[in-house]
Each structure stands twice: as structure tokens, then as C-alpha cells.
Amino acid sequence: xxxxxxxxxxxxxxxxxxxxxxxxxxxxxxxxxxxxxxxxxxxxxxxxxxxxxxxxxxxxxxxxxxxxxxxxxxxxxxxxxxxxxxxxxxxxxxxxxxxxxxxxxxxxxxxxxxxxxxxxxxxxxxxxxxxxxxxxxxxxxxxxxxxxxxxxxxxxxxxxxxxxxxxxxxxxxxxxxxxxxxxxxxxxxxxxxxxxxxxxxxxxxxxxxxxxxxxxxxxxxxxxxxxxxxxxxxxxxxxxxxxxxxxxxxxxxxxxxxxxxxxxxxxxxxxxxxxxxxxxxxxxxxxxxxxxxxxxxxxxxxxxxxxxxxxxxxxxxxxxxxxxxxxxxxxxxxxxxxx
Amino acid sequence: xxxxxxxxxxxxxxxxxxxxxxxxxxxxxxxxxxxxxxxxxxxxxxxxxxxxxxxxxxxxxxxxxxxxxxxxxxxxxxxxxxxxxxxxxxxxxxxxxxxxxxxxxxxxxxxxxxxxxxxxxxxxxxxxxxxxxxxxxxxxxxxxxxxxxxxxxxxxxxxxxxxxxxxxxxxxxxxxxxxxxxxxxxxxxxxxxxxxxxxxxxxxxxxxxxxxxxxxxxxxxxxxxxxxxxxxxxxxxxxxxxxxxxxxxxxxxxxxxxxxxxxxxxxxxxxxxxxxxxxxxxxxxxxxxxxxxxxxxxxxxxxxxxxxxxxxxxxxxxxxxxxxxxxxxxxxxxxxxxx
Numbered sequence: 001x002x003x004x005x006x007x008x009x010x011x012x013x014x015x016x017x018x019x020x021x022x023x024x025x026x027x028x029x030x031x032x033x034x035x036x037x038x039x040x041x042x043x044x045x046x047x048x049x050x051x052x053x054x055x056x057x058x059x060x061x062x063x064x065x066x067x068x069x070x071x072x073x074x075x076x077x078x079x080x081x082x083x084x085x086x087x088x089x090x091x092x093x094x095x096x097x098x099x100x101x102x103x104x105x106x107x108x109x110x111x112x113x114x115x116x117x118x119x120x121x122x123x124x125x126x127x128x129x130x131x132x133x134x135x136x137x138x139x140x141x142x143x144x145x146x147x148x149x150x151x152x153x154x155x156x157x158x159x160x161x162x163x164x165x166x167x168x169x170x171x172x173x174x175x176x177x178x179x180x181x182x183x184x185x186x187x188x189x190x191x192x193x194x195x196x197x198x199x200x201x202x203x204x205x206x207x208x209x210x211x212x213x214x215x216x217x218x219x220x221x222x223x224x225x226x227x228x229x230x231x232x233x234x235x236x237x238x239x240x241x242x243x244x245x246x247x248x249x250x251x252x253x254x255x256x257x258x259x260x261x262x263x264x265x266x267x268x269x270x271x272x273x274x275x276x277x278x279x280x281x282x283x284x285x286x287x288x289x290x291x292x293x294x295x296x297x298x299x300x301x302x303x304x305x306x307x308x309x310x311x312x313x314x315x316x317x318x319x320x321x322x323x324x325x326x327x328x329x330x331x332x333x334x335x336x337x338x339x
Numbered sequence: 340x341x342x343x344x345x346x347x348x349x350x351x352x353x354x355x356x357x358x359x360x361x362x363x364x365x366x367x368x369x370x371x372x373x374x375x376x377x378x379x380x381x382x383x384x385x386x387x388x389x390x391x392x393x394x395x396x397x398x399x400x401x402x403x404x405x406x407x408x409x410x411x412x413x414x415x416x417x418x419x420x421x422x423x424x425x426x427x428x429x430x431x432x433x434x435x436x437x438x439x440x441x442x443x444x445x446x447x448x449x450x451x452x453x454x455x456x457x458x459x460x461x462x463x464x465x466x467x468x469x470x471x472x473x474x475x476x477x478x479x480x481x482x483x484x485x486x487x488x489x490x491x492x493x494x495x496x497x498x499x500x501x502x503x504x505x506x507x508x509x510x511x512x513x514x515x516x517x518x519x520x521x522x523x524x525x526x527x528x529x530x531x532x533x534x535x536x537x538x539x540x541x542x543x544x545x546x547x548x549x550x551x552x553x554x555x556x557x558x559x560x561x562x563x564x565x566x567x568x569x570x571x572x573x574x575x576x577x578x579x580x581x582x583x584x585x586x587x588x589x590x591x592x593x594x595x596x597x598x599x600x601x602x603x604x605x606x607x608x609x610x611x612x613x614x615x616x617x618x619x620x621x622x623x624x625x626x627x628x629x630x631x632x633x634x635x636x637x638x639x640x641x642x643x644x645x646x647x648x649x650x651x652x653x654x655x656x657x658x659x660x661x662x663x664x665x666x667x668x669x670x671x672x673x674x675x676x677x678x
Contacts, residue, residue: 002409002434085651092526095524098523099522100449100644102441117460121462183437185435185437307424309424311386320428
């Protein structure tokens, strides 16, 4: 049996979130650091707005951590745009070694996972991770221009306009610890419905979660929260069912960033939020502070990504997906041994 | 002054290369492990062909290293396709933790850099890196369908059809050692000509190379070869000139994978080869064996990537670029101290 779990000795030293107007109007609205009333962030195109969000998010995270760019060794970053230009343009002004990622909506988790390995490995004292998505850039790239006003499916998720930035540092300076990380494998299970990413990603999330429980000997009840980002309502149901069928019931502790960010009754986002920015901003603005305060003690955060290519779908292919896991705990749990 | 250099203790345990017919007909033709006579690798679309190349490359690398998938802890992979689907589909059949990268043509170097950190950090005994590009997928995505027969600029490079796979392992099992790695920062210096990627990438290459010499106290004469992948003839000239203006003359030891892969006189590729696959296959098939044999002792390999988005160019933006450095040496150089 493989043992891919990486035990880390680090934590989140600082995090920041930047969102659009719809996210600011949602149930977590007052927790985000900044928002733009028109989703443009003072820019002339949606793509520039997305890059600007990444810039603001990293600047804000550094500032909240009372850190300078020089205090960070490198940045892992990505987004949903072709060639990941949200990250490339947004972070070009920082004099910071840059490692570009493509993990679709799993990007925040992938970045934090790699940053954790870098800090634990002693290659740098701190490493950053940044991820973003923008409703208007994603709609026109993956579906149709927003102006077209296309009808949306009930299983479709709403791409979050937002960027999250995280500074991973040594344990001593952190109130949220990263205890272990587990990278996921690519899975495709026969879903080619571009309006149902949740279904495409749920098997990957189940696979990573089951591997985690197998490799650690832990069970869901050992955690206060097992949270995916972002399966939405549709994918979340599939995940809990897949887990139940595998003999691991997570329903009592399960949550999803895509279900948390919008008000289901009043905001009309169908199956919930999605996009690299969704899990990034929910983690930065809501989950990490809750862990730091002690409201949550032990959390499994699963970044789920669907590498959905419109071209591959036209060519009849299924949607491949991946899920990366972060095991987080509060500072008071320092003596807790995961395995 | 920043010190971003990461001293690594690992090497390349195995590598493999897969190319198309044009690359097989070039000066390095007989060194590649496999090639397809029609560039289709038995597939029905160019995109499937590219994914198949990644699959074959990793399978071949494992086989050459007498390794099984279970001997490798994770794979870092990417390509030039939107959503990096060459890697996602090509590697989905391997039960292997997957970390998706987007670094444009720097992907092979970025993957090896991160794999090196994982092995050096003790997170896994071996880690793989895979990168690919395909002339026909890149042409239709970035420029125009091949059937259109568009005229090409003299400064344009030819996207290599090829995939390279690398297994990074512990020093003891390797005849080529990775002594240090240096991740690059994103730079954009005012180039927005999509037919001149070399010019867009050269400043990033110069920046990383100058940082390397500053941080190590080394000089070009300490190396047998400083090789970029892939600036081509145009970008290569600019790099050597930028370096000379900065007081570091690399001309005596400089080479470029994009200049090595095609015959300039007979193969009509204008400014040389490019694409994630170019530096990957030249490294796997030509440079690594030369280092293992002792023909080259100390080599600086610089993966250069232009994060060129056709949409950003239409929006008037410059092309951002990045260059990641690997410092390689032969097994006989074990006692040599870089710094």
C-alpha cells in the first residue's frame, strides 16, 4: 500500500482574502479583508481585475503578517485562466521566486501543500500560496460571455470572484498548524457534463479522503470539520454517499466552501460556489480564523479541482479531477499526534 | 540581498524522451527513446496524441530506471495546453499523486526543481517530472490551425512535438546529480510580439543566471555548459548580450535546447525549437547522457517559459516570463562544492 502522507511542521502565519460584490453580500461577507463594489478592482478588463485581486491578496497577507516580500522565499500561484495569467501578471511586481501551478479549483490547497513542504524541508523560512478566480473571466473562457445571458443548469456552480493568499511559516509563529498534507491522484469517472463539476470532482475527493483515513488510521469523528472546496451541493451529496458506501460516514462533520460562501435561498447560485477563489477565500476568511480562535480544533481541508478543458469536452473526453488534502489544527493541539 | 538558492542532495535516476517525426529527423534524432512517424501516437486527435506522449514518456522512464509506479512518490507535470490536459489525461492512468504545473516552456525545469526539493526534504524517495508540447496542439491553440498554412516570422520558434519524463532520486542511485536549484521570478520587459518569445524570455533568463552567480560566487568558466531551454537563436543572442552588458560573458559556454534540436540549414524552423517538450527531450536524450558519460561535468540548465496568453496580448499586455535554474553535475563531481 502506498503511503503518500507528508507530515509537515509548519503553519499559516498569515492569510488574506479579496472578493467581489456578490461574495461580500453573502453570509461570510463581513469576514473578507477587501471587496470591490463593481468586481473591477479599478481595472479596465476582467482579466486585469483578477490579476489585481492576486496582487492585493498577497500584499494584504504580507501586511497582516507584518512581513515584507523579502521575508518570503517563494510563491506558488495559479488560477483558472488560460496560461494562468491572473497569477503571472498579478504577482510580477513582487521580487519573489514564482512557481506556477495548474490545479483548477484545487490550486489553493496545492499551493499550501507545496509551500508546507518547502518550509518543513527547511528550504525557506516562509513560502506563499495565492489562488484566484473571477466570475466574468471564467464565464467567458469556459462557457459564454456574461452579456450573452445563458441559462444555467441546476447542477452548475457559480464561479467565485475572489483571491486568497497564504503565508506558510514555521510552527512557532503560527496559530494554525499544518500537520500533514496528502496530494491527490488524477481520477476521471465518466462525467463529461460541464454543468456538473461537483459530480466530476467527488470521486477524487473520496479517493484522497479514503487514502488519508487508511494511512493515518483516523476516523471522521477525530475531526471537527471535513471541508471540501468546492464540490457544491450536488458534488457534496455525491461525496458523502461515496464515502458512506465505502464504510466511512462523514455526514456529521462535513462541509463545503461552495455551500458556505453564498446564501442558497437569496443568492440564486444553484449548486453553490466554485473556482480557485472560492476555497481560497473561505479558508482565509472563515476557516483559519475559526481554527485560530479555537472554535474548530482539527480540520481536514480538501481542495478539489476539475481540469475541465472545453476543447477536450468537445472531443468527447471525460473530466479529470484531483483533490489535495491539508490536515490543519489549532495551536492548542500542538501535542496531538495525527499518527 | 535575497538568497533563494536551494542546495539539493539528489539526482536524476532515469529519464526518457518521446518525439515526433521532425524531431526524429533532426541532429539528435537517434538519441530519443521513441518517436511517432505521423506525430499521432496512435490517437485520433492531436491533444490525445500529446497526452499519450506523456504517458509513454513516464512509462519509459520508469522502465529504464527498472522502477514501478509504486517506487515513485509523486509526479509534477504540465504542458502548454489550456487546463494542462496533456498532463491530466496522460498521467491519469498512473496511481500517482499528481501536482499540476503551469510554467510554459519552463515546466520541465520547474518540475525537476520541485521534485528535487521533495526528495532532498525526505518527503519521498523518488519524485517524477513530466512535460510535453505538440506542434499541432500549440499551433491551433496559440496561433492558427496548421491547415491554415499561416506564414511564420523569422523570429518565431517551432513548437517541438515531444515529451520528457524524469525520475528524481537519491544521490546514491544517480549518475547525474542535481546540486542546486534556483526558482526564477516573473519578469515582463515590454515585449508583446507573439512571434518573438525568445525576446520575451531572455530578460528572465538573465535575471535568474545573474542571481545564481551572485549567490554562489561562481563564474561562467566554472561550468562546461550553460544551456537555456528554449530561447532559440533570437533569444539566445539577446541573453548573451544582456549578460555581457551585466559584466558576465557566457558566450564560450552557452547553448540552447531550441538551437540543438533542429538542423538550422535543412529544417526551416526559423529561430529554433520551443515548447515544454523541447528542453525536456533535449535534457533527457542528450544532456543527461552526456553528463552521465563524463563528456560534460558541470552544467547549468535554465528552463525558460513565456506565459503568453493570446487573450492578454489582444488586451495589449506584455508577455510575462520566468526562468528556473538547475545546477547539474556528473557523479565524479560528488566532492565538488558549489558554494
